[in-house]
Amino acid sequence: MGILSYLLVIPFIGILLLLCLPNKAVFYHRMVSNLITFVVFCVSIYLFSSFSIDPSLQFVEHTNWFSFGSSGGIDYSLGLDGLSLPMLVLTTFVSFIASVASIYIKKRTKTYFSLFLLLEVGMMGVFLATNLFLFFLFFEITFVTMFFLIGIWGYNKKERAAYHFLIYNGLGSAFLLIAIVGIYVVFGSVEYETVRKLVALDIPSPLSWTLFVCLLLAFAIKLPIFPFHRWMLLVHVEAPPSVVIIHAGILLKIGAYGILRFGVSMFSSHMNYIATILVVLGLINLLYGAILAFAQTELKRVLAYSSISHMGIILLGVAAGNVIGLQGAVLQSVSHGLISALFFFLVGALYERTKSTQLEDLGGIAKSMPVYSGILMIASLGLLGLPGLSGFVSEFFSLLGLFEKYPIYAAVGTLGLILAAVYTLRALMEVSFGKQQKIFTTTDIGWKEGLPMFALVLIILSIGIYPDLISHTLNGTLETIASEWRG
Template identity: 50%
Template sequence: MNLQSILSILVFSPLLGIIVLAMLPKTQEKAIKAVGFLATLPPLILSFAVYAHFLAGKSLSDFSVSVPWIQFHGINAQEPIFSVSYELAVSGFQLVLVVLTSVVSTLAAIGAVTFIKKEWKGYFMLFLLLVTGMLGVFTAENLILFFIFFEVTLIPTFFLIGKWGYFEKEKAAYSFLIYNGLGSAVLLIVIMILFAKTGTTNIELLKEIVGDPSGPLSADFKLGLFIALLVAFGVKLPIFPLHSWMLRVHVQAPPSVVMIHSGILLKIGAYGLIRFGMGIFPNQFEKLATLIAILGLINLLYGAFLAFIQTDFKMVLAYSSISHMGIVLIGLAAMNEAGIQGAIFQVVSHGLISALLFFLVGVLYERTETSLIDNLGGLAKGMPLAAGFLLAGALGSLGLPGMSGFVSEFMAFLGLFKVQPWIAAVGTIGIIMTAAYLLRAVLGMTYGRAHREFDGVLDLRGVELVPVVVLMLLIVLIGVYPSVLSSPLQATLETIMLGLGG
């Protein structure tokens, strides 16, 4: 097996699982669950193999693959072919997200084994399609391919929310579809304009063409395209005021889907902003840096204040996601190495922490049929393990030193203090608020006044412990040894800084 085919196998191996599932009869519950879980392993193993390859000091470009794919003929006579290649590659940044995706996917598959009560076959088929889509998003090397995988994540997520979710699932699924559909429509406009004007969608080539002041695009035009890109990924991230769909999804979707959604899918927004926004349009990003910092601040504070008054723990977590994505924006707006690194760290760290917390909420809901903070008071007595991990996860989320959340927040703010001290100073209120709302919610649940008996309510057990422990270990690992993340990111950061001219 040559190295070039590894990424393709990594991305498309879950499809094998779909084929196997299609042949299994609907009633074979155990076999279906086993196949659904096993099919997430090849990407997991391969992504770690790629990471090992990197640690061994070899170049990640060994994995790049490029094959001619579609030729749009005859658009004009001079340049007869507008072609799109099938191009996959990983840089350090992409590698980190691929590893994150495969880890969270495997754990979400374990989660699904407990959480999903009906029609496992359909669930796992859609789930595996979603995994392929996400892996493709992070490895695609041209915009059309990126867009294709981006949309591939949309359809399975719609069905996963709409069929297996809670009470208002269809409404949530529709608002997911329409908001993201609009976001991707804007994205498609940007992509097609770039393609029509420059003749390529390869990201590296676009960086050169767009960066060239004598290129085919005028400065105003580039700014317009960048703003459109900001809106497109702003829906995904989500940036206030484009966030309302995400709240619904987080509350209504089944926990194993929320793990993926909050852990990975939201990160596509951040990934797109960094890779395309900052990568292709560095000068335009710089022009709007203050605006982006303010947007980040709004997200941070808005999310934090609203999280403080929620009575449903799921809503607390949903608003906390908005708040944490604000930190990503703040880090990016700093436009320096520390800030951007902090933003990327936050992407990974929030991916792990939110997956952990939503998994725990899922378990709690499953046992007690509620996620209201008041109803869960006294949890520590009935479910000590769950309560303990919940507290630990919340501490990671609020940025306790020694856990991943701290590293990312610290660096993001370090970056912003250098360039926009006032905005950063206001932003620190958000950090305090984060501690306040998370502790209020978690303490209310674990040690709060007991409103009910927890007799006969089972604590975390067996296979449920796997995702919890693995995620917790990763969170602590990044917290105490951040270079597992920062060393692959080094090369990416240098390229970005080069693009920014710094």
């Protein structure tokens, strides 16, 4: 076992500790989860600081797992490169924030935190795996655990949201499994590097196109790309805020990671043919989400449609196919993960105090909650892409990369940024400075909520001021991917 395997084992230690605690020891359930997720985050920071700027895999673990006799087998293989490392650090940090935000979970905490830690294993495994079989295994862990976290601890329509999540993501898993089995049958391997080289030698055929389309559909549902977005709206509204922090902050980004890892890197010759289609789909996501976000009267639905819009920016960066566009797509994944985590932490804190997320009920909270309102303003400015915050850098890189290849489409895409400012500022003004319709007994956020929120704000500012904090790890890997796409 290497350090990556130990990283996956640490949450299981937390689960074992939770199983040894009595059901009513709620405080200790939270402490175990917070401690374990913090340790995992510290290990990921160590990996980040030890990572050398090189496009090759690092911290590699590779061993025979099981065989099918003389016909082959599956290996246990983990590793990190410039694409997976930022996503791993994002996962561990947002998981820690979500664990702290779980202070609002009051029932069945032992089961909740056990599932939560298992979910973290699945998310980390998705980014650490270097073969398709392991990727699918960890992908399914995230799928099953999220279903229970939504269905048990959600709000009024939690069962409906959970089953929508189950149906759509189950369909995506089916497409993914078909693609993986097909790739193994056709190419005789599920190792990323081996399959990538074999696909590069293969002339696109009906069979390889079928495998590529299955992969693309799986991650189109996960991202989600219009029109596969309906399930996500229900999850954003009905799941508890701590679960939505994970969902919006990390799980949606698995869709972006899958498109980059398997579409752009593995099936680059096929991506050339559909780049324009991806641009159009990205613009639909961007503009459709922004327009409908403006029409919403409930804060969580505003954020849900905002997520759809911002996933469109990721698609535009991917479709650009150059280093700066791909860099923008990855930075947008990280930036939106942090900003959405901050927003839904704020939503959870607000709901605990007011029992409402309707915009008309929340006017004037700046008077009684000035610190909260200040953090909400920073989150809103990050979401609309104010210079100096991470949202600006990621959006600028994505559109700049797109301008090099599709200048007209990029010009249309800038309309989405204008609309983002409109719906974000509208929601901010109504919540913080609007006319107060109800009298709430509200107290401002305390240190238990404030410290993790300030940590998120600090990182959002750091990336906005110094983007190379993340982008320096990406360059080698993205240059390799972009050169293969152009080649």
